[in-house]
Amino acid sequence: MADKMDVEDDASSPEVMTAFYQRLYPFKSIFTWLNHQHAPSRLFTHREFAFTLPGDTYIRYNSFNTAEELKRQVLRLNPSRFEIGAVYNARPRDKKTLRAGALAPTLRELVFDIDMTDYDAIRTCCTGKGICKRCWGFIAAAVKVMDPALREHFGWNHLLWVYSGRRGIHCWVSDEEAMRLTDEQRRAVMGWLEVIKGGRDTAKKVNIRVSSRKDIHPSLQAAVDTLRLLFPELILYDQDCFAEEEQWKTLLELISDGDTATKLRHKWEKDPQRSSAEKWDDVRREATNMKKDGKAQFDKLSASMEDIILQYMYPRLDAEVSKHRNHLLKAPFCVHPSTGRVCVPVDPAKVGDFDPEGVPTVGMLLREINVARTDGGAAEVKQETPADVVEQSDWEQTSLKLYVDMLDRHVQGIMAETRRIKREAGDSSMDF
Amino acid sequence: MQGPTSFAQVKKHHFLKFPHRLNFYDKPPQDDITLEDFETFAIERLRVLAEIESAIVRNKTFEELKATVKTQSDKHLPLNSNTARSIDKDAERRRDYLSHFVLRLAMCRSEELRRRFVKAEMTLFRIRYETDDSAEREDFLNTRDFGWIAVDATEKAELEKQLQASSSSVTDIKKETFYKVRWTRVPDLVEKRKVFLKQGWAYVPGREQSSIVFQEFQTMLEGALERTAKALPRLDEDTRIMPILSHLGEGFLSGVGVASEYASADGLGGDDVKADMIDEMARKHWPLCMRHLHDSLRKDRHLKHYGRLQYGLFLKVVGLSVEEAIIFWRKAFGGTMTDDKFNKEYKYNIRHSYGLEGKRMNYPAPTCQKIITQNQPGVTECHGCPYRHFSTDRLQTALLSAYSGQGLTTGDLPEIISAVKSEHFHVACTKVFEVTHGIPRGQGLDGESVTHPNQYAAKSRELEKAAHGKDEKME
Known part of the structure; x- marks a missing residue:
């Protein structure tokens, strides 16, 4: 048999x-x-x-x-x-x-x-x-x-x-x-559909923003809104995408606000055990603080966060x-x-x-x-x-x-x- | 037989047969046309298109392109707006209309020709569209049904946020009119995410509507060319038209817009060229093809038949009289040749080329097109176009040895070679002219590119004279 x-x-x-x-x-x-x-x-x-x-x-x-x-x-x-x-x-x-x-x-x-x-x-x-x-x-x-x-x-x-x-x-x-x-x-x-562009040597593969404008195209906004909900489960917990040093360094490269990136780097270097979810929470906390203080960098950081969500989850065709x-x-x-x-x-x-x-x-x-x-x-x-x-x-x-x-x-x-x-x-x- | 416009429009536009400057060329001509008009109209349009092509290849900006096209159009294919007075607008427009259709016949015959023709015609249409009087343009657009639906106020209000976010070129959404079209009609806007899409409808801001028009023009022309290509074999029998069409097609492919015979040394009258001046003139003013022939003649003390023909006719047009030509060639062949041999075998040919023997034809000097496409040089021959017939290595060496004295450096070579590789030989030659005459990039010979070796030489001499004149004044 x-x-x-x-x-x-x-x-x-x-x-x-x-x-x-x-x-x-x-x-x-x-x-x-x-x-x-x-x-x-x-x-x-x-x-x-x-x-x-x-x-x-x-x-x-x-x-x-x-x-x-x-x-x-x-x-x-x-x-x-x-x-x-x-x-x-x-x-x-x-x-x-x-x-x-x-x-x-x-x-x-x-x-x-x-x-x-x-x-x-x-x-x-x-x-x-x-x-x-x-x-x-x-x-x-x-x-x-x-x-x-x-x-x-x-x-x-x-x-x-x-x-x-x-x-x-x-x-x-x-x-x-x-x-x-x-x-x-x-x-x-x-x-119309493609978002992820650039080869292995391009850190930032999402470039969808028209210079100074805050809004992204509504079709992409819809994608971000969908993916945002799936992001914690898939990227932070299941795949644990920011655990290793190499991985979270990639993440920091995608944050366009230099001060925030430096701040987070110091924090994460001191605490190698920090999970992906905790790291993402750190990024979000920075954003929330900026918003509270009415800082102009908030728009920049929240844009980076949307781009990161797209870069990790948007369909690669x-x-x-x-x-x-x-x-x-x-x-x-x-x-x-x-x-x-x-x-x-x-x-x-x-x-x-x-x-x-x-x-x-x-x-x-x-x-x-x-x-x-x-x-x-x-x-x-x-x-x-x-x-x-x-x-x-x-x-x-x-x-x-x-x-x-x-x-x-x-x-x-x-x-x-x-x-x-x-x-x-x-x-x-x-x-x- | 239908004219290109309906009666109502004719009436409205003061009995102009062609009420608009712009034309979609969607109704084939039904009038009679003389064979001569057939050819001359087409050649004039081809000149403009060839300049457009070479400007695109030379990476000119759209503004520069516009300027080039304006100069060329004024010269060869003027097309005035309705406000122009004391000009026969119908005649201009008829010429534009007919020349387009003749070129369609000539350009439909291969994939390559079709592609290049569509691109050049598209550019020409776009430039005319953008420079057209806005009221006249509006009027023209109203005569066609583009199938666009204006978005009403209610829908616009509902979608305001999406429209704002998807139309990055629009600053004040409230003032902009939006049109709905099936997205398949504006693929270029969709590809760049410049519109809002809903259920397959693209919401196009008013300022992008030209995109729909251009797309329509292109689609229409591509389709028409393919249909023409299928129908063309039926013309094969017509022995009057086919040679003209082949000639036009070749002219476009070699990128030189069928330069006509170059008139002898215009503007340089009274300037007797003597045989002993040629060496110096060659060094200063000859394009590479003639430099190569001249240097070969000096080195070998001989040129093969086609080489003598190409160079001899060139010299004739430069202004060398038949007497001086005989002296020039006799000296060039040198002592190894007996007078008897020269008189028997060569003198006749020289006199023949000056129209003094045989059927007494005043032969024109060959154009770049002819040099590039006909009588390909064999291994021991030196005629032809070096940009076309030399290997890349050989061409680079030749360029440096011929022109380094006039400021050409290895740094200029990549751009020249890249034009050669894309088979735009006249662009390469024009580039060399610019470098060696200190002319700003892209300006060429008064905005034109090289289409004739004599044009190159004449312009070079003219520049020298102008500079000389200035020096004298300063003294």
């Missing part, structure tokens, strides 16, 4: 992956999510898929007429993962028959990629490829800023957040306006992924090759409760099917399933169901909007 479990848990084993694609991967749901309606449209047929085969062979510019075709090809190639790209002006698989440079992306979900690696300088719980429930706090904070920003500032509704399988999260925006954005407009979205329509991003429900975890959707309202270590692995799911198989009742249901390859839906008997249902509900929303747009536009098609 133990041996068998080991085999199923190995996401690099071709048999495991074939079984996963054959019996678990929700092709039908992915198809409607990309296609925005039931009948195949250009949104699907002109869509690029790329496959990563074991041994890092990468095959770009595939496209398929139907979900069945996609599934057949996935089973034939048995990729370790596959990625979804843009909708092109022609079928990507015809690339070689087209004039050079003629194949151009036209539509594409607006996508975002937030990866834990970009937080390595801040997080203290684990490093590099590791991820735990604790560092998920940064991702949760990022989602809590990004999700309302995309909805309220840009007015988009169809956001799908997807766990990236190891240490990050993706977001796919399927609203029609977002699909149509040019690269220039995507760059503008990134300019991989900008390149979002800026270009032809960029590819791993499809939801793929299996992460090293963790074996499935890239499942995440409910942004409950992102704080999401536990990456609780995400089903491919091994777990295959065992669940086997259990269901041995159970007579379930087997009977199985036999009634039609032979249609796509309709085969063993995931319904596993803990994956919860997540596929999430995607399906999301797709319902997209399809409702598609129908609405079609109605409004008379009968002109949604093929864009």
Whole structure:
């Protein structure tokens, strides 16, 4: 029994992956999510898929007429993962028959990629490829800023957040306006959202203030207000970000008022045991005193404090992924090759409760099917399933169901909007 | 056939066919145009655009750019406001309008051309927009529906705090009018967080509305160029127009706005150039291409055919008479060549280039554009444009050896080389002219950049004369 479990848990084993694609991967749901309606449209047929085969062979510019075709090809190639790209002006698989440079992306979900690696300088719980429930706090904070920003500032509704399988999260925006954005407009979205700038050698990575003005842009003020509430729990207690000397020195570098910084340095040097929370309290106390005394430096210090909150918690986005329509991003429900975890959707309202270590692995799911198989009742249901390859839906008997249902509900929303747009536009098609 | 304006507007504006100085060029011309106008209008506009490009490359400030464009426009493409009297405004505007469309045909043919053309046209539009009479501009804007919605007082009051915080350029929010547009129409303002965004609507302060206009202009032009590019192959058959279009495109790519034939030594009349003066003039006044030819001729006592042609025609325009030219070349080839050989093989060609033999054409001296794009020099040849045809190392050595006597130092090289690397050869040459003639950076040759070797030499001589005149007065 133990041996068998080991085999199923190995996401690099071709048999495991074939079984996963054959019996678990929700092709039908992915198809409607990309296609925005039931009948195949250009949104699907002109869509690029790329496959990563074991041994890092990468095959770009595939496209398929139907979900069945996609599934057949996935089973034939048995990729370790596959990625979804843009909708092109022609079928990507015809690339070689087209004039050079003629194949151009036209539509594409607006996508975002937030990866834990970009937080390595801040997080203290684990490093590099590791991820735990604790560092998920940064991702949760990022989602809590990004999700309302995309909805309220840009007015988009169809956001799908997807766990990236190891240490990050993706977001796919399927609203029609977002699909149509040019690269220039995507760059503008990134300019609007990006706050953390500068490399390893830049101490202060947040520069959002217009010279003398006290107010920051309302969109950033909203982010500060959200993050301020999460700051003590995540940064001061859980991550304990200012405990070590090197860490609190970084903190002091971010305080623009020199006198305050010097004062605090002396204090903290004398008391190496001082916790992160106590140190932050010291900063706040300085600010309160200044305010009481009506000192002009108060504005400066409180600005620094807001900038610090942003620098430690504001979403760190991989900008390149979002800026270009032809960029590819791993499809939801793929299996992460090293963790074996499935890239499942995440409910942004409950992102704080999401536990990456609780995400089903491919091994777990295959065992669940086997259990269901041995159970007579379930087997009977199985036999009634039609032979249609796509309709085969063993995931319904596993803990994956919860997540596929999430995607399906999301797709319902997209399809409702598609129908609405079609109605409004008379009968002109949604093929864009 | 629709004219560019509706009847109602024509009436309102005292029967001007083009009631506004500004033009969005969104209605293609339907009139007839002579082939000559077709070409000359385009060349004149191209000159202005080429100057804009080179000013941008030379990192001029927007104010300097404005001044350059004003000088160039007045010279080549004047465009007066409605208040101007005793000027045929319609003719000016028709010229502006048609020249834009001719250049569209010429510039739509590659990604590179399209990109550069859009940038230059955008800049030209922006400068005209900003220098336009504000009432006329308002009037022009009113003729177009930009789809902006004025934010009413109630909504403005509700959002006052957010609007204030997001519009850093506005000091008094109460006096400012705000407009709502879909944010996708003002990506530049969104990218810099210069507006307030709510449900995909950007709240643009009145003073930033130009941003919407420019964006609209750019989007419109990009789309139009792509459509034109698709339709252009149908013109391929037209043997009159295609060569003109190719020529215009090349002119823009080489950055020299199709300099026309340079008129012989203007302003320096009565100044007989003798064969024995050439050495000194070369040292003081020649651009690098001619310096290189001259030095090679002295060193090798010979020049290959295209070298003789390039240098010979240049000297002709400088003012060397045919008699002096024969003396100059005879001496240059020196004793190794027999008189017989010279007379048979070379004298004819010299006389030919002065229009005294054969079909008696008065050949013009080649422009920078021609030198850069045609007859690429082979390994043993010395003609061409050194900025274009030399390797970087070779160019640096050549520059220092030619001009260090006139104040060029290694410190000047990086800027020159960087212009060369971005293929703005005329900018590099202009830079050298500035350095060697003590001219403030960016001023070039009376605000222009080098487009013709003779223009370089003439300007250099003119400066020397002016300085000389001053000295005499002081004595």
